[in-house]
Amino acid sequence: MNPPSEGTGPRPSAASSPTPSGFISRYQILEKIGEGGMGSLFLARDPAIDRLVAIKLLRRGFDTPELRDRFAREARAAGRLRHPNIVTIFDVGEHDGDPFIAMEFLAGETIHELIQAQARLSLARRLKLLEELCDGLAYAHRAGIVHRDIKPANLLVDSDGVLKILDFGIVRLDEGGATQSGVLVGTLNYMSPEQVAGGAIDRRSDIFSVGLVAYELLSSRQGFPGTLRDGLLNRIITAAIEPLGNIMPSLDPEVAAIIDRALEPSPEQRYPDLSRMRNDLIKVRKRIEALEEAEADHIEAEGGETMLVVRPGVPTPLSGIPADGSTPGWSPGSTPTTGARPGVEEAERALNAGEYRVALTLAGRSAAANPDDQSAANIMARAQAALLDRGRALATGSVLRPASSGAAAAGA
Numbered sequence: 001m002n003p004p005s006e007g008t009g010p011r012p013s014a015a016s017s018p019t020p021s022g023f024i025s026r027y028q029i030l031e032k033i034g035e036g037g038m039g040s041l042f043l044a045r046d047p048a049i050d051r052l053v054a055i056k057l058l059r060r061g062f063d064t065p066e067l068r069d070r071f072a073r074e075a076r077a078a079g080r081l082r083h084p085n086i087v088t089i090f091d092v093g094e095h096d097g098d099p100f101i102a103m104e105f106l107a108g109e110t111i112h113e114l115i116q117a118q119a120r121l122s123l124a125r126r127l128k129l130l131e132e133l134c135d136g137l138a139y140a141h142r143a144g145i146v147h148r149d150i151k152p153a154n155l156l157v158d159s160d161g162v163l164k165i166l167d168f169g170i171v172r173l174d175e176g177g178a179t180q181s182g183v184l185v186g187t188l189n190y191m192s193p194e195q196v197a198g199g200a201i202d203r204r205s206d207i208f209s210v211g212l213v214a215y216e217l218l219s220s221r222q223g224f225p226g227t228l229r230d231g232l233l234n235r236i237i238t239a240a241i242e243p244l245g246n247i248m249p250s251l252d253p254e255v256a257a258i259i260d261r262a263l264e265p266s267p268e269q270r271y272p273d274l275s276r277m278r279n280d281l282i283k284v285r286k287r288i289e290a291l292e293e294a295e296a297d298h299i300e301a302e303g304g305e306t307m308l309v310v311r312p313g314v315p316t317p318l319s320g321i322p323a324d325g326s327t328p329g330w331s332p333g334s335t336p337t338t339g340a341r342p343g344v345e346e347a348e349r350a351l352n353a354g355e356y357r358v359a360l361t362l363a364g365r366s367a368a369a370n371p372d373d374q375s376a377a378n379i380m381a382r383a384q385a386a387l388l389d390r391g392r393a394l395a396t397g398s399v400l401r402p403a404s405s406g407a408a409a410a411g412a
Contacts, residue, residue, distance in 0.1 A: 024055050024095040027102055028391050031357055039071070043105060043357055045391035046090075052105040052384060053090060058098050068099060075101045077145050078168040085136025086165045087156075107159050107364025107380060111213065112152035115220050119369045123218075124292055127255070127285035130214050132163040134278035137210065140165070141203040141274065148201070150209035151190040152216060159364045159380055161371030188232060189224050193265055196236045204267040207274060211262030218255070219247055223263070239265035254284045347379045356386040 023029065027044040030052075034041055039056040046053050058071050072092075078101075079089040091102040111129070114121070121129075133155060140147060147168060154167045188196070192208035195201050215223040223241045226232045235241075241263060245256040258280050264270045271277040343366035351359035360383040367376040 024057065024100055025091070025093045025102075027053060027055055028395065029055070030387055030391055033357070039101075043387070044102070045388060046102070047391070047395065050388060050392075052387060053102050054105040056101045056103065057095060058100070071099050071101075074168045075099075077140075078103075081140055081143060081145070081168075083136050083139045085132045085163055086140065106156055106164055107360050108157050108164075108368040109365040110153050111155040111157065111163075111217060113365070114157065114369060115152060115216060117369075118220065121369065122292055123252070123255070124285050124289040126217050127281050127288065129157065129163050130210070130217065131278050131281045131285065133165065133210060133213065134274040134281065136163070136165045137206055138274035138278065140168075141206070146201065146203055147206050147209075148195070149187055149190075150206055150213060151187045152213055153187075155213065157368040159367035159371065159377065161368065188228070188236075189222055189226075191236060192267075193237050193239055194267060196233055202267075203273065204270050207262050207270050207277065208264075208267075210274065210277070211259055211270075214259045214262065215241070215244055218251065218259070219244060221247065239263070252284065252288060254280075255288075258284065344373065344375050344379065347376065347383075351379055351383055351386070354386075356383045356390070359383040360387070 024042070024044065026048060027046055030043045030045060032040065032042050033054070039058060042055040042057065044053050044055045045051070058068065075089060075092040078087060079092065082088070087106065088104040089101060090104065093100055093102075109117075109119075133150075137147060137150065145168070147165070149167060150165075154165065156164045156166055158164055190209045190212050192201065192205040195205050195208075212223045215221070224232060224236050226235070243256070244259050245251060245253065248256070258277065262270055262277060343362055347359045347362035347366065350356075350362060360380055363376040363379040363383065367373055367380065370376070
């Protein structure tokens with residue numbers, strides 16, 4: 001999984017954590033993935049179950065009582081949640097005095113990355129991702145957890161096309177009402193007005209952030225772009241956001257109404273909970289899905305085999321997003337997700353070169369945008385097997401050579 005960014009404001013100056021050799025607790029380190037915020041992320045093998053896991057280790061130089069508490073809070077909060085749309089925490093502990101979290105390893109692409117890449121997802125597909133976000137976060141809210149940092153970079157679409165909520169590092173336990181006020185934490189561009197004002201917040205603040213994610217996922221524009229220097233705080237507090245219907249006039253009005261309600265300046269005017277927002281999204285998504293399928297069938301009938309690439313990933317006029325890419329966030333002439341091969345070809349090259357984690361990442365990104373691509377799934381399976389083989393070989397002291405082209409991957 002990609003290391004999520006965490007929080008805002010200046011980060012403490014600290015040297016990057018060295019890559020541990022051997023093991024963190026019982027977990028065998030295969031390689032370092034990267035660093036995000038206060039944590040370094042490693043790809044590891046769990047010898048007890050022989051599966052890949054991601055290990056988040058508190059970075060050296062960030063070891064203060066406050067950050068240790070925040071790190072532990074992430075583990076406690078996410079560890080008690082079991083939901084298909086929330087990253088699964090397997091274990092917590094310490095390595096040479098440094099706290100760590102062991103979680104499921106996810107190959108895929110964040111919503112932020114999908115937006116930046118202008119992934120050609122149908123409107124129905126985007127609404128489905130928003131449903132999953134609402135479902136997972138509603139579950140966390142029922143458990144008394146307010147996330148407080150919902151943003152595209154903390155939402156990953158895995159290789160099965162399923163959305164996963166990441167990074168519960170700044171949650172508050174909603175015990176008997178609102179969370180503590182007066183502390184500004186989170187990512188400024190995705191905060192609610194009451195969060196920016198330093199007031200008491202509850203699950204409705206997360207609902208506002210979900211609205212901002214939806215706004216950006218549909219339009220490829222941030223609802224509140226900019227920085228403190230250009231008046232960002234004031235725009236958020238006054239909820240000075242351009243209506244989605246203005247920048248996407250062809251968008252289905254029911255979709256726009258759902259997003260507008262989530263983005264109401266007053267918490268009392270928003271959805272009371274995300275389950276209700278999810279139910280509204282399901283209703284409109286099913287209607288739009290039927291229109292998109294009918295339009296795709298019509299295009300196939302009119303165009304023959306040369307038009308097959310447009311189904312199911314390319315937007316249609318009926319979905320509210322023109323197929324010519326004229327709506328903001330769409331690039332005319334760009335390659336549709338369906339049938340696109342560059343990511344898979346790069347993953348295959350990395351696999352044959354023995355760069356198995358790179359192959360797994362590239363194939364996972366391709367599969368996230370197009371989960372029906374069996375070639376990406378095949379590369380992922382081979383890369384995972386190769387990484388596990390590498391771990392077993394290192395554990396026994398044997399040496400494996402990179403797989404030859406077309407062969408099942410083995411250790412490096």
